Amino acid sequence: MQPTPCPSPVLPITLYLAIWFLLAPAPLGGEEPATNNNLAKPIVSLPYGWPFLQPQDMQPRGGSTQGAEVTLETQASPQWKALHNASLTKGEQDQLAILALAGVYRVSFQFIETMGVKAGYHPPQPYFSWGTETVHVLHQSPDSVSLQHTLVMYFREEDGSLSEPMVMKHWRQDWKYEDRDMHTYRGNQVWARKTLSDHEARGRWTQAVYQVDDSPRYETIGSWDHTGGVSRWTSDDAWRPLPRREFAVRDDYNVLAGTHTITITPTGWVHAQNNGKLLVTDGHDQVRCVACETGINRYERISAPDLATPAGAYWTKTGDYWREVRRMWSEVFQVRDQFGLHKQADGAKLYQAHFGYAGKVEENDQYDAAAGREHARATIRKFLIDATGTE
Structure with a gap:
């Protein structure tokens, strides 16, 4: 497996290039006009933007439905507080961090290509969408956790009333401690076993991600770190198939390769990605990167509307x-x-x-x-x- 040919994002804020887009009255997956800050029309912030391109050419593409208003949780969650118990072992902190991914959330998905590495490159529109979903524990043991995501969306009807909830099984993530038996994506709709050494697996957790139909998507391994009171998992490089958001708009690459970080926050968690878009031909013999992409998915805890009842x-x-x-x-x-x-x-x-x-x-x-x-x-x-x- 070749490393992702894209540099990690630069973190100092002074190096951010940001563009702010005020979306149209019916925003991309946006909310109704609001009477409080939680319900304001979203302004999509795009770090690593393209400041010399016309804003109208770089408006985010994505969903166009108007979902129901949400009530965000503002107090630190019990799950986050539990992570800060000084008596915990490293292993106990790791598992509590994984269990802290469970909950009821508003989720936003933002992706933008930060650089092109092929001749004639022109940056495509960035991507933004959002939804509301639950994450519940399917299975838990001392060395494994299985988490199931379920989309639950309420929509605003034309008369302003709230629809019945739309419920759909979403993706799943399985975590295993010191797991040596992995199935990794190899391109061209093929997955293959990868056996790790004791040294490679020691103290680390695999994360296997499954599609909405429970077929495999990708599997990688990484380490949890809890330094400075921040619980963060950082993965190795991993290949995965073309994401759903690109099915209909891209044919110049066929493998998404990258690293992941998952960070627990007081009111949710953030999944950040540093991706390379690869064109893979002739097995692994021909691999060419066409662009690099940054993605940020934010899971913000909410108390309303009720998602748990219809999901259950x-x-x-x-x-x-x-x-x-x-x-x-x-x-x-x-x-x-x-x-x-x-x-x-x-x-x-x-x-x-x-x-x-x-x-x-x-x-x-x-x-x-x-x-x-x-x-x-x-x-x-x-x-x-x-x-x-x-x-």
Whole structure:
């Protein structure tokens, strides 16, 4: 795995180049006009902006829906306070920091390319979107934590009323301590086993990130540090597939490579990314970077609207099915050193097959465990490609 060919962002504020864009009356994923500071139309701050380009040419692209107003938590969370207990061991602090990722959040996603490294480069529009979601603990043990993200969005109707909540299973992150068995992305829809030495894994945590349909996205390893009262995890370089935000707008790269930091704040957490956009051909023989990108995803704790109740109702009805999906993937990871995934099977994408079935499960009062197990396993088998290129 080649290192990300992009320098880390420079942190001193005196070196920031910032552009401020006041969005239109129907902003990108923006909120209604407000009567308090929490509800003001968002102004999108773009560090490492392009100050000599016309602002209208660099307006952020992204979502356009108007979500409900939110009430931000302003007091330090119990999870953050727990991290500052002087009697904790390093291992206890690590796990408490991971558990502090759980909660109810307004999430903002900002990405901007900071430099181009190919001839004829012109910076594309930056990206901004936001949503509201819950993060709940699926599993916890002394050396592992599994966290499930669930989007829960309320929308403003044309008459100003609030819609019923839209609930959708989102991504998942699994953390393991001193984990030596990883499956990393290798490009071209292929994942392969990577075995770490004891030295490489010692004192560190892997983070495996899964798509909305529980198929793998990427896995990396990093270390938690709690110096100065700040809990931060910093990862090694890792490859991952093209992000959803770029599917329809980019065809000049096919691998997103980069490092991650996750920092716990008094009222949430921040996921920062330093990415290189790579065009990978002929396996790993030809790798060319086309641009470098900085991303900041902010998870801000909220107390309203109510996300936990509709999210809980969804998981009460569909949780058994998604457990079967995860179980099947666990078997795949155990027995396959390398595998690929078809982008479609029987005219549908993998997430469509799973979400369609989960939707039917949600509508029914009773869950047929045997049928759910068979559907989960048969669906994943249809998309799998083994190391020789066969199903």
